[in-house]
Amino acid sequence: MKLGAEYRRIWAGNASSNLADGITFIALPLLAADLTSSPAAIAGLPLAHAVPRILAVLGLGVLIDRGDRRVLLYRANFARAAVFAVLTMLVATHTASLPVLYAVFVVMGVVETLSDNTAFAVLPQAVTAAGLDRANSRIAGTQLIVDEFAGPPLGGFLFAAAAFAPSGLNTLAFLAAGVSYFLLRGNYRVPAGGTAPPAGVYAGIREGISWTWHHRIVRTTVVIGTIAGVGYMIPFSYLVLYAREVLGLSSAEYGLLLSASALGGLAGAWSAGRLRARIGYGWSIAVALATGSASFLVISVTENLVAVAVALAAYIGHSALWNVLAASVRQKATPAALMGRVISATRLMSFCGLALGALLGGRLATTFGLRAPFLVAGALFAAATAVSVLAIPRFRAWERGGEE
Structure with a gap:
């Protein structure tokens, strides 16, 4: 195609x-x-x-x-x-x-x-x-x-x-x-069949938030994304310190570690469409989140550099896979006339999750050491996985066109 x-x-x-x-x-x-x-x-x-x-x-x-x-x-x-x-x-x-x-x-x-x-x-x-x-x-x-x-x-x-x-x-x-x-040549205004936002910025915002909350599939992705955002930022807020003090890496070696782990992201992005075609959006999202959880749990129990590198690559792979799947779900489910407001409401929750994760990461690392927050982050991803598994029937109904 x-x-x-x-x-x-x-x-x-x-x-x-x-x-x-x-x-x-x-x-x-x-x-x-x-x-x-x-x-x-x-x-x-x-x-x-x-x-x-x-x-x-x-x-x-x-x-x-x-x-x-x-x-x-x-x-x-x-x-x-x-x-x-x-x-x-x-x-x-x-x-x-x-x-x-x-x-x-x-x-x-x-x-x-x-x-x-x-x-x-x-x-x-x-x-x-x-x-x-x-x-x-x-x-x-x-x-x-x-x-x-x-x-x-x-x-x-x-x-x-x-x-x-x-x-x-x-x-x-x-x-x-x-x-x-x-150089785009298409018409990218709200389609003729769509409805423009109501007069007033606040009324338009309310309409977007209300639609996001009442659409069960989109709401599910927002809940999952917010939990995952907190989990992601808990260890990544101080990852450079973990790399230096726990793994003993120099700044250059830390950069190489991140570059190598990004290879997992390429694999995740490449596999998204293929995995979805085989098992559907619900199970694909659950697989992605379970991979993220397992990655952080592995890092929480080892200081072996190879194991940590592989786990980070798997984590970045999960992240790319989740981002592709979530984006496609939201784009398919959301009317074009509401797309801007729905993605804005979604990203507001993501931004807030990242901010909360950064706050918790520093506090947890200070109180419990540099490895313990990975365990907390892994538990949050496990919770997000549970949410996605419970929502699989809903995803299946939506993919068949039977539910909004």
Whole structure:
């Protein structure tokens, strides 16, 4: 099954923007470290990125369901290119400052959320329902390659060559993404048969949240995703410390460990559509979550580097598999007119789960040691697995078209 030229443009835009995200993940913290030696000031940058996303995500969902999604996509990415063009000039002229970096993180958090959620809403308008598993798998696999393999080392290499170089390349990458979305030819407004959000932002938000909660399949994926978000962030919030103090890895070795574990993500993304075709969405999601649980339980009982590496690879594989399956379920189940608000409500819960997991991770590691939180995270994934198993009859009925 060919996915078509429109999908290829969406894929190219997503790949370009994710390459820039991978570069940013390494380069901006390095730039911050050149500007200040305060750990608290540097640690505050991710917070400056996360808080605006939480505050803006629901309102952005209304915007996505009211506007031309193609226009939102290319404008969001051209805006990101403009932000990094300004940052490039400031770094090149040695006038960048920590407040400038904070401003960049705030703006990028909001615009990135707008772009990502709009791309999610556009995909089912460009691809048939039968092609969504394959389309999401390819996007997830590409995202892993550019985010985990290409972007971070490229960002570090460019920063070592010239501090302004990563921002300069990001400018070009976001420009390329904007052009890819600009070249979309379909009509990406709310379909004629759809219903525009009610007047008023809050009324639109309420409608999206209400629909999400009352659709049992989508609600189930939101509950699972929130539990999994807490479980994920509990150990990953301090993973670098675990790698250094428990596994005895250097910074370079830690980077290699993460790069190697990302190979599991490629396997997970590749297998998503095939597994779903064999056993359905419900069992496929249960298998993914059980793999995540087992991965963390293994890490909680061993300090063997090979075993930990394999377990991390399995965990990243589960994550890619779950993300592809959950995205396809939500895209198939949600009316196009509600897509922006439903994905925004879903991601708000995910953001909150990640924030709670980060808070719990630090406290658990401080109180019980660096290995115990993996056990707690594994238990949370086991709970998410139980939720998914109980929902299998519901998934089967939905796939047969007998339940909403």
